[in-house]
Amino acid sequence: MSSLKFGTSGLRGLVTDLVGWPSYAFARAFFRSVAITAGANRTVVIGRDLRDSSEGIAATVAAAAAEAGFTAIDCGPLPTPALALEGLRRGSCAVMVTGSHIPQDRNGLKFYRPDGEITKADEVAILDALGDVSAVGSMGIVPATPESSARDRYLRRYRDVFAQDALAGQRIAVYQQSSVARDVLVDALESLGAQVTAIGRSETFVPIDTEAHRPEDIAFVRDAMSSGTYDALVTTDGDADRPLVADEAGRIVRGDVLGLITARYLNADTVVVPVTAGSAMERAGGFSRVVRTRVGSPFVIAGMAQAKEDGSALVVGFEANGGFLLGSDAQVNGRTLAALPTRDAMLPILATLAATRGSGLTLAGLVASLNAGETASDRLPETPAEHSSAFLQQLGQETFRSRFLQPIGAARAVDTQDGVRLELDGGRTLHFRASGNAPELRCYAEANTSVEAEDLVRWGLSAAADAMTSSAAARP
Known part of the structure; x- marks a missing residue:
């Protein structure tokens, strides 16, 4: 097959x-x-x-x-x-x-x-x-x-709207690896005044995932930033529609936090995000409206189109992987940045660095000021789709859900448009969804600390596995 x-x-x-x-x-x-x-x-x-x-x-x-x-x-x-x-x-x-x-x-x-x-x-x-x-x-x-010349027109798109000194004085490491944007990133940052050092160029393909970081990528970033030479490190996935940004301590900034910073930098009034994005969008964003969709850029794009039809003035979208979609024309430095309703890595990288410089804070300080909480995720591999589907259907029912969640609390709100996302007390969320292209059940959690979020994921996957085993044993 x-x-x-x-x-x-x-x-x-x-x-x-x-x-x-x-x-x-x-x-x-x-x-x-x-x-x-x-x-x-x-x-x-x-x-x-x-x-x-x-x-x-x-x-x-x-x-x-x-x-x-x-x-x-x-x-x-x-x-x-x-x-x-x-x-x-x-x-x-x-x-x-x-x-x-x-x-x-x-x-x-x-x-x-x-x-x-x-x-x-x-x-x-x-x-x-x-x-x-x-x-x-x-x-x-x-x-x-x-x-x-298409590459050069893309570079001019940003160079022509950001101020020439937007990144002046910032020391940026560009992890080039095998990103197709490895050279255009250097050109863009330098054109806005940053001091750029290109590192880690590779002639063999490196599968950078900006949402599920490989241990070797985390280690590379931390090692590169350990000298204290740089204020930030930036890179992208292979086709440069997802950004990766690390702060001065080598800690990778969550993709949805990059989106939050960028949306605020652009003064967006409506943001459209998938259900996997953190609840800081509603809690700390300051937006007129937050729309949540199923996971995938087609759903985010459809949500942006509907928001514009409903009268929103400046609509943006972004995903937990950091890919940013500009649904409306925006003003940057008094100039118009035309809409580009597809995932983009360049805009969130430039806007995040410019917002950092404008705040007078370090990147870590800017992120901390958002109080965006911590997230974690993991999966149960080799989980047949029929098992995941049956579990999610049960979790959508109040009686089963109350019994399932009893060890950790109760659901204050439930979103079932893509799996089951549960809002718990204490600023916690627990979200289960079946993968769209692999036999696995995925679990996402949000809490006030990284330890709490990781513990919540571990509990969630263990409890889900037990529930699916019990259901399978009960079948004739």
């Missing part, structure tokens, strides 16, 4: 399942269904990250575009938000070849309409169109028109 599957943002799977015909077929299905109905011109911009397999897959996508009657523009390696920006500028569709933060043996495709990311309905249309592609197409090599 193929590993290819649409997840929270795009199609992903093993490289061995994607190269060749599968990537051609999915691209053709996109062009035959979404692209021809989205009001786009017959042009598609194609970009890629720095994985070994990405260049070849991008060439296959270009061949599929030609077969469908589209002119392919090869933007080369560049951040996903830079490619999305180029598609918006041209009024064309876009295809980004990237596996984001997942390991080198996997890759994926992110599809964009001329107005932004595809929707969940578009994903269904692509899957429905796959059958029409199975017996057609030559898959020949088709040269794409090169385009080298």
Whole structure:
């Protein structure tokens, strides 16, 4: 069975399942269904990250575009938000070849309409169109028109609105690794006055996950910051739509806290976040409205669109992984920063550093001033979907929920739009949800201290495992 599957943002799977015909077929299905109905011109911009397999897959996508009657523009390696920006500028569709933060043996495709990311309905249309592609197409090599200035336009987007001294005096380490934004990050920070040192460049792919940090990444960041040379360290995941920022002590700042700082910096009145974001959005944000959605950028984008329709003036969205979506035009330094409703790493990095400098505090001091609490998460691997589903269904029922939570308290509020999120007393939350692309049950917790949050996750997973075992034993 193929590993290819649409997840929270795009199609992903093993490289061995994607190269060749599968990537051609999915691209053709996109062009035959979404692209021809989205009001786009017959042009598609194609970009890629720095994985070994990405260049070849991008060439296959270009061949599929030609077969469908589209002119392919090869933007080369560049951040996903830079490619999305180029598609918006041209009024064309876009295809980004990237596996984001997942390991080198996997890759994926992110599809964009001329107005932004595809929707969940578009994903269904692509899957429905796959059958029409199975017996057609030559898959020949088709040269794409090169385009080298999309990266520079993305850089100018931020350089032209932030003050030239916005980061003056700040000493920033850029952990370059294999991020496709490793050079543009250096250029952006230096153009705003920061003293930048590039470290850790890698010619082999490094799977940086900005939400579930690997022990080796945590160790690298702490070691890099241990000398006291830098005020902050910044980097991104592979395709630069998720940021990672560490403070002067080498502590990685949560992605939703980066989003909170950025939203406040932009004076947003409405923020749209998934249910996995911390409750500091409501408690400490100072926003007129906080909208919570299911996990995944398509749901956040839909929530932003609805908020704008409801009359919100400046709408932003962000996820627990730090990816920031600008749903409305915003004012920065008296200049207009145009909306970019797709996940972006550059804006939260620049806004967080600028807010730090403007506050007169260290980055750690700025984060502490938010009183955002602490979070933790973990998972139960190899948990069949039917077991997770049955447990979550039970947890949604008051009688079972009260009995389940008795050792730790009672639920003050319940959100069931993506799993079951429980608000407990003492500023605590406990959230269970099934993974969308793996057989596992995930648990997220929030508390006043990191020890409390970690203890809550450990209890939650143990209690969930016991409940699922008991339910399985009770079945005939």
